[in-house]
Amino acid sequence: MNLLALTYGTEGDTRPVAALCHALMKAGHEVLLLAEENSLGSARSLGVPHAALSGNMRKDLEALVSQGKGVNATVTALSGIANAQAESWMRQAAEAAAGRDGIIVSGLAAFVGLSVAESLGIPLVGAGMIPISPTSAFPSPFLPGKLPARLNKASHHLVNWMLWLAFRKSINRARRRVLGLPPRHMLWTGHPMLYGVSGALLPQPKDWPANAKLCGQWLAPADAWKPPPELQAFLDAGEPPIYVGFGSMTGFDREALLHTLLDALEGERVLFHPGWSGLPEASLPGNFLVIDDTPHDWLFPHVSMAIHHGGSGTTHSACRAGVPSVVLPFAGDQFFWANQLARRGLAGVPISTKKLSADAIRQALQFARSTEAKANAAAMAGAMLLEHGTAAAVEEIESILSGRSG
Numbered sequence: 001m002n003l004l005a006l007t008y009g010t011e012g013d014t015r016p017v018a019a020l021c022h023a024l025m026k027a028g029h030e031v032l033l034l035a036e037e038n039s040l041g042s043a044r045s046l047g048v049p050h051a052a053l054s055g056n057m058r059k060d061l062e063a064l065v066s067q068g069k070g071v072n073a074t075v076t077a078l079s080g081i082a083n084a085q086a087e088s089w090m091r092q093a094a095e096a097a098a099g100r101d102g103i104i105v106s107g108l109a110a111f112v113g114l115s116v117a118e119s120l121g122i123p124l125v126g127a128g129m130i131p132i133s134p135t136s137a138f139p140s141p142f143l144p145g146k147l148p149a150r151l152n153k154a155s156h157h158l159v160n161w162m163l164w165l166a167f168r169k170s171i172n173r174a175r176r177r178v179l180g181l182p183p184r185h186m187l188w189t190g191h192p193m194l195y196g197v198s199g200a201l202l203p204q205p206k207d208w209p210a211n212a213k214l215c216g217q218w219l220a221p222a223d224a225w226k227p228p229p230e231l232q233a234f235l236d237a238g239e240p241p242i243y244v245g246f247g248s249m250t251g252f253d254r255e256a257l258l259h260t261l262l263d264a265l266e267g268e269r270v271l272f273h274p275g276w277s278g279l280p281e282a283s284l285p286g287n288f289l290v291i292d293d294t295p296h297d298w299l300f301p302h303v304s305m306a307i308h309h310g311g312s313g314t315t316h317s318a319c320r321a322g323v324p325s326v327v328l329p330f331a332g333d334q335f336f337w338a339n340q341l342a343r344r345g346l347a348g349v350p351i352s353t354k355k356l357s358a359d360a361i362r363q364a365l366q367f368a369r370s371t372e373a374k375a376n377a378a379a380m381a382g383a384m385l386l387e388h389g390t391a392a393a394v395e396e397i398e399s400i401l402s403g404r405s406g
Helices: 011-026 041-046 057-066 071-097 107-120 149-179 229-236 254-264 296-302 312-321 334-343 358-368 371-384 389-401
Strands: 002-006 030-035 050-052 102-105 124-128 193-195 212-214 242-245 270-273 288-290 305-308 325-327
Touching (some): 002 071, 011 030, 011 041, 071 107, 071 149, 107 124, 107 149, 305 358, 312 325, 312 371
Parallel strands (some): 002 030, 193 212, 305 325
16 A cells, blocks of 8 residues: 555654554555654654655744743644644645555644545545543543543543634635635544554543554664663663653743752752753753653663653653653643553652642652552553554554455
8 A cells, every 4th residue: 555644743743653654664555754844753763755744843832932932832833833834734745645545644734634535535544642532431631630520522522623623714725725625614523543552551442433443552663773872871870760851842941840850859860851942051960961862662661760741652651661650741631641640550640830849759759669650660561562553553554444444
């Protein structure tokens, strides 16, 4: 089969889709990946054919940070980027999808891909790392608060409809100008949805339709990645360190957060990945080693715990490595994953970034070091290592696009 994969998001959003594309290629299929320019590092390293969608997310987000805008403004900016680029993305996707056997869509570009598949009359598979198919088993991951269980399914419909309303105007304009399609008033439903989510961490809902499936985490095969000498020397110099990293999160008070972490982690061996927020203004103490992008599947088995923001990819990688977490969620689905970790005894209660204190972090560190947390993390790792998420997704895509599945 000859496929187009279309996504838009950060490196953490694109990496699992690139891993899926790589697995499809290994299975004998041709794939082109369209994604955000700054998120294509994993595609390049895996040899996945790719092209950049228009726009520069990192540049736009860095501009917000320089203006002192917060995390909520960052989330709004991402929607603004998708709306501003809808027509350009639809043109790029339509040209790239012509003559192909199917489209895989994910992230902020999903509505674009759905329109292109409709226009060209080719099958489509939705893909994601956040479960958005309505269910009574849990509330929408995009709602940070707790809901009565009876409202769980309604919350999914509400959030999905609100997402559509946020993009409907720009999508319909692009449909008319690029594809010659009439405006669409309702959400797309009924297409297959595959998730790079572990059933060990989040059990498959019993009320999902047959074409919605949790496959397990989507990972590239283990390779011969070698750590820089400085990192290897740090790891060899003592006990497994603590990992600290907040991925592509921007818009928060970096200096205040780091000051609190330095207080809580005084004397600890720490690997610090600054991510998109950048390095702090003050110099770091000698017990901190700053690292560049490092594959989590290589790194996390070498650490004692991970302090992170609760993104789906980082959450899964910590679980798969068998290390407890300390989670400081900022926005979006991060609260959902933080709560899943706490529910499974893999982390303490999520730490509010709005009421951050060194004592709260110390308390979370104490739980992560407990016999209970370590045992739970080891059990979760054992369960997740039995999953073969990427292979399962390839099998599902082959079945769907060959007509063997409903």
